[in-house]
Amino acid sequence: MAEIDERDVVPDAVLLEHIFGNNQPSSVSVILQNWDKCVFKASFSTPMENGRHECVVRLEAQDATSASSFAMVAAMQEISSVCIPGLVPETLEFQYSVMEFVEGVALEEAWDNMMDEDRRSVTASVVEALLKLQSVRLSEAKKAALGGPSTGFIEDGRSLLSSVEQEWKLKRPFLTVQPTADPKGLLIKSSFEDIGSTIVTDSDTEYHSKTPGGNTRYKLAAIIDWELAGFCPPSYQLMLQNTYLGGANRHASFHMLLKDGMKDIIPRSPPQMALLRAMEIIFESRQRDLYEGKNIPANIRRKFMELLRLFRDEDPYVGWRCEGTSSPEFSREDLQKLEDEVIEDMVRTRQMKVKAG
Secondary structure, three states: OOOOOOOOOOOOOHHHHHHOOOEEEEEEEEEOOOOOOEEEEEEEOOOOOOOOEEEEEEEEEEOOOHHHHHHHHHHHHHHHHOOOOOOOEEEOOOOOEEEEOOOOHHHHHHHOOOEEEEEEHHHHHHHHHHHHHOOOOOOOOOOOOEOOOOEEEOOOOHHHHHHHHHHOOOOOOOOOEEEEEOOEEEEEEEEOOOEEEEEEEEHHHHOOOOOOOOOOOOOOOOOOOOHHOOOOOOHHHHHHHHHHEEEOEEHHHHHHHHHHHHOOOOOOOHHHHHHHHHHHHHHOOOOOHHHHHHOOHHHHHHHHHHHEEEEEOOOOOOEEEEOOOOOOOOOHHHHHHHHHHHHHHHHHHHHHHHHOO
C-alpha cells in the first residue's frame, strides 16, 4: 500500500461533512490521489437523497476556477447524455463534482482478459459514441467555437494550437511558432530537424463541417473523465490517441483497433490533415526534449515503442503502427515490468554519475 504524501489532496472529515452533511459515508475508497486532486468512491449504509448508495467525488486543490470548471464539466456531461444516453454518469452535485458511480471494470484492467470479439465490440461502441458526439456544436449565438474545461472556450483552430502549445510547454523551448503572411497562418517548426515543420493556414483551422454482434461477455458501460472533453475538430481526437499511446493508454492493441475504427469517421480533408501534422510536431518535439533530458515517463514511452516495434506512418491519419501484421500484445504486467526496469536503470545511471563526480 502506497504511503500518502502530506501534500496530497485528501477527503478529510471536514470536507466530507461539508459535502454530504449528516449522512456521512460508511467507507471511502481512494481511486486517484496526488497534490492537485483526489478522486474517491463514497459508500453509504443509508441511501443518499437520490436513493443511491454509492457515488464518485472529485476534489481539486483550492483554485478560483475549480467551481466553474466543475460546473462546465457537468454541462458537458448533460449535453453529451442526450447524444449517448446511458453512457454518461449523472452529475449529482458539481461544487465538488459528485457523480453517479457506474458498476463495471476500467477498460485498462479488463482488456487483457477480453476475447477478440469482446475487444472489437467494445471498441466499436466507443467509435459509435464518438461519432454521435461529433454532431454536437456550440450555440451559433456564442462567439467561441472550440474548447472545453481543459482548454477554456476559444474562437478558432489557431487559438486551439496556441492553447496546446502553452499546456505542453517546458522550461526550455522544443519548437518555435511564428505567424506567416503568405499564406496567412502559423509556421510550427521543431527544434529537432528530423521531426520537421509545417505551416497551418488560417483556412486550415476552420473545421466546421454498426456494432459487431455475436456472443460477447463485455459491453461499454460508461464514458468517464469528462474534464478532458471539449468541442474540438475530429482530427484533434484522433491525434490524442497518439499522445496517449505508451502513457495513459497502456494497450497498443486497443489503440490500433480504435484508430482503425476512427479513420472512417474523421473527414479526410486538408484542414484536418494540417491540424494532425501540427499536433504531431508539437507533441513529438516535446517528447524528444523530455527523453533527452532523462525524463522517466518519456524514457518508458521510448522503450515501449521499441519493444513493440512501433513506428510513425507517413499518413498522419494512421499515426503509430506496428512493423508486423498483427496487433501487438503487451499486458499490464508487461508494462509494469518495463517501467520498473527503466526506472532502475536510470536511477543506477544517475548514482554512477554522482559517484564519478
